[in-house]
Amino acid sequence: MSQPKDQVVNKTAHPFERPSLESLLIRRFFFAPAFEIYGGVKGLYDYGPPGSSLQANILDTWRKHFIIEEEMLELDTTIMTLSDVLKTSGHVDKFTDWMVRDVKTNEVYRADHLIEGVLEARLKGDKEARGVQAVQEEEDATAKKKKKKVKSVAVQLDDAVVAEYEAVLAKIDNYTGAQLGELIREHKILAPDTGNEVTEPVEFNLMFDSSIGPTGQIKGYLRPETAQGHFVNFNRLLDFNNGRVPFASAQIGKSFRNEISPRSGLLRVREFTMAEIEHFVDPLDKSHERFSLVKDIKLRLLPKDVQSAGRTDISELTIGEAVSSGMVDNETLGYFLARIFLFLTKIGINPARLRFRQHMSNEMAHYAADCWDAEIETSYGWIECVGCADRSAYDLTVHSVKTQNKLVVRQPLKEPRVVEKIVAQLDKKAFGPMFKRDAKAIEEAILALSDECLKKAMAELQEKQAATIEANGQTFEVPVSVLQIQPQQIKEMVREFVPNVIEPSFGIGRILYSLLEHSYWARADDVNRGVLSLPPVVAPIKCLIVPLSNNTEFKPLVARVSHQLRSLGVASRVDDSNASIGKRYARNDELGTPYGVTLDFASVKNNTMTIRERDTTLQLIGSIDDVIQLVAQLCRGDLSWAEAQQKLPAYSGEQEA
Numbered sequence: 285m286s287q288p289k290d291q292v293v294n295k296t297a298h299p300f301e302r303p304s305l306e307s308l309l310i311r312r313f314f315f316a317p318a319f320e321i322y323g324g325v326k327g328l329y330d331y332g333p334p335g336s337s338l339q340a341n342i343l344d345t346w347r348k349h350f351i352i353e354e355e356m357l358e359l360d361t362t363i364m365t366l367s368d369v370l371k372t373s374g375h376v377d378k379f380t381d382w383m384v385r386d387v388k389t390n391e392v393y394r395a396d397h398l399i400e401g402v403l404e405a406r407l408k409g410d411k412e413a414r415g416v417q418a419v420q421e422e423e424d425a426t427a428k429k430k431k432k433k434v435k436s437v438a439v440q441l442d443d444a445v446v447a448e449y450e451a452v453l454a455k456i457d458n459y460t461g462a463q464l465g466e467l468i469r470e471h472k473i474l475a476p477d478t479g480n481e482v483t484e485p486v487e488f489n490l491m492f493d494s495s496i497g498p499t500g501q502i503k504g505y506l507r508p509e510t511a512q513g514h515f516v517n518f519n520r521l522l523d524f525n526n527g528r529v530p531f532a533s534a535q536i537g538k539s540f541r542n543e544i545s546p547r548s549g550l551l552r553v554r555e556f557t558m559a560e561i562e563h564f565v566d567p568l569d570k571s572h573e574r575f576s577l578v579k580d581i582k583l584r585l586l587p588k589d590v591q592s593a594g595r596t597d598i599s600e601l602t603i604g605e606a607v608s609s610g611m612v613d614n615e616t617l618g619y620f621l622a623r624i625f626l627f628l629t630k631i632g633i634n635p636a637r638l639r640f641r642q643h644m645s646n647e648m649a650h651y652a653a654d655c656w657d658a659e660i661e662t663s664y665g666w667i668e669c670v671g672c673a674d675r676s677a678y679d680l681t682v683h684s685v686k687t688q689n690k691l692v693v694r695q696p697l698k699e700p701r702v703v704e705k706i707v708a709q710l711d712k713k714a715f716g717p718m719f720k721r722d723a724k725a726i727e728e729a730i731l732a733l734s735d736e737c738l739k740k741a742m743a744e745l746q747e748k749q750a751a752t753i754e755a756n757g758q759t760f761e762v763p764v765s766v767l768q769i770q771p772q773q774i775k776e777m778v779r780e781f782v783p784n785v786i787e788p789s790f791g792i793g794r795i796l797y798s799l800l801e802h803s804y805w806a807r808a809d810d811v812n813r814g815v816l817s818l819p820p821v822v823a824p825i826k827c828l829i830v831p832l833s834n835n836t837e838f839k840p841l842v843a844r845v846s847h848q849l850r851s852l853g854v855a856s857r858v859d860d861s862n863a864s865i866g867k868r869y870a871r872n873d874e875l876g877t878p879y880g881v882t883l884d885f886a887s888v889k890n891n892t893m894t895i896r897e898r899d900t901t902l903q904l905i906g907s908i909d910d911v912i913q914l915v916a917q918l919c920r921g922d923l924s925w926a927e928a929q930q931k932l933p934a935y936s937g938e939q940e941a
């Protein structure tokens with residue numbers, strides 16, 4: 285449902301307050317800390333009845349929007365993952381964050397988040413000291429991700445210091461551990477809770493490790509993302525798709541990350557549901573056959589060059605313009621950005637609080653061609669909710685090299701052709717002794733280089749007589765004496781290529797929480813009367829059935845209405861408690877139930893029923909059958925409330941108490 289006018293008016297009357305929403309969510313058991321009666325564990329949450337239904341409805345919409353509409357190949361792969369797989373993908377060596385400890389209390393902090401929180405608080409204090417108004421709102425609107433709130437103190441800073449802090453914050457995702465340590469010392473950053481010093485940053489791997497089987501010899505991890513399950517099954521998927529690309533596989537499932545210090549509710553948790561798509565495409569043709577269907581969709585884009593200039597202004601462009609100007613690398617990536625936008629707005633995300641932020645070059649993995657995050661604005665700042673990356677041929681190449689199983693597409697050619705390929709050759713006799721125990725990993729990394737990376741390495745060999753290769757989590761300079769990279773002429777009958785992968789990756793919990801913030805408001809007449817304006821497509825319950833009283837005369841009618849709604853696929857619930865009608869509706873406004881139907885004595889006598897719309901509280905009256913049909917049409921999205929008002933007369937009977 286679009287946002288009704290009176291909702292906007294009411295929102296103005298009561299500005300958003302996170303504590304009110306949080307209290308509603310816990311009270312109504314959307315979710316709650318897991319193991320609460322044992323004291324709880326940070327970063328683990330249980331979803332209660334409305335939260336589970338909301339999540340299920342978001343996932344159902346996702347499945348229809350992506351898997352069904354795009355004819356994707358659905359997967360359900362194991363959560364427990366063999367360590368070799370995650371070693372090859374780079375997670376064992378690189379899926380880490382930098383952690384510091386309070387030297388006295390041992391409280392842990394993620395180093396980049398700590399620096400970010402402290403510097404942001406100092407900048408806020410500076411603004412307060414300079415008398416800048418509305419600091420809070422401005423910060424909430426611009427901060428990329430809010431971590432634990434650090435209290436600000438109104439102290440004015442030198443202009444040069446302000447500029448320096450801003451420069452650090454703009455690059456906060458890109459520092460090494462040593463650089464983070466340096467920043468902590470240079471800017472005298474202390475633990476915010478105690479004012480104690482913190483230790484040097486140490487690397488912490490975010491994967492939960494385990495062992496498979498009783499011997500403990502097979503090492504495994506709980507997967508930190510669902511993607512690897514797609515890559516290791518690539519040959520079967522390709523076969524299922526008759527050997528042709530492009531095609532996409534999709535999977536919904538749990539992922540696990542042992543986050544260092546989870547503090548923002550559902551936004552940073554240790555166990556969460558992801559929905560991931562791997563779209564396999566010919567690297568020479570990244571056009572998308574349905575691109576014309578989305579090319580005119582306007583997106584709010586924050587490209588990398590704007591960020592490098594320290595700005596956050598948005599370009600509103602159609603995705604067609606963004607792709608043709610080269611801002612977005614290719615049509616397939618652009619197609620997915622538009623489809624992500626359509627999905628998020630369909631479930632109720634406010635488009636004015638949604639932006640697509642491009643990764644800066646130093647923020648992207650070295651193999652990625654382009655990457656955009658769908659970020660949603662919440663009271664915690666702008667939150668990455670969907671990552672959408674062109675991962676080139678990296679994943680399939682590394683698994684292929686490691687397992688010696690070719691993960692390639694073979695395209696028969698009508699005519700044989702001579703192609704020029706860039707080929708890497710190692711002088712193994714000299715190479716082995718030169719790099720000793722790292723030699724194998726470096727060799728594997730060289731063999732896994734994509735065409736683009738090979739070109740870059742070839743240029744490096746020419747320029748500085750050595751190529752920079754990353755392996756085993758380290759960087760090596762491999763000299764021209766042991767490594768030659770040159771173009772060679774090769775005759776082909778079959779074109780064999782490793783497809784590139786475009787990966788939209790959705791964090792469902794972050795989307796769900798952002799949606800709750802965007803949907804929440806309080807009625808103008810009472811700040812405690814919260815409403816969740818969830819669209820019917822995701823609302824946990826679509827229709828509340830309210831008999832005026834417990835009178836036995838109503839029972840058969842209630843049973844009939846509830847049966848008819850059920851048979852039309854409308855999830856409904858009867859509230860025949862003793863509470864007043866107004867109270868019963870207010871309870872369901874908090875659960876986001878979009879419609880309510882009321883049965884009273886007139887229903888028994890005249891076979892009529894009223895329908896109430898949650899956001900406007902307006903009511904219409906009609907025959908029971910007509911109202912039931914109307915509810916079903918409204919819930920399917922076949923009819924808007926404005927159209928419904930043309931179909932049935934308004935009811936101005938009893939006011940809500």
Ligand SMILES: Nc1ncnc2c1ncn2[C@@H]1O[C@H](COP(=O)(O)OP(=O)(O)OP(=O)(O)O)[C@@H](O)[C@H]1O
Binds near residue numbers: 669670791
């Ligand atoms: N700890 C988490 N809790 C909840 N959702 C998460 C978490 N980590 C990642 N996600 C979700 O999974 C999606 C894809 O994961 P990805 O690896 O791209 O995230 P990320 O870049 O590591 O996130 P961040 O930088 O916030 O830690 C994210 O867009 C986000 O929605």
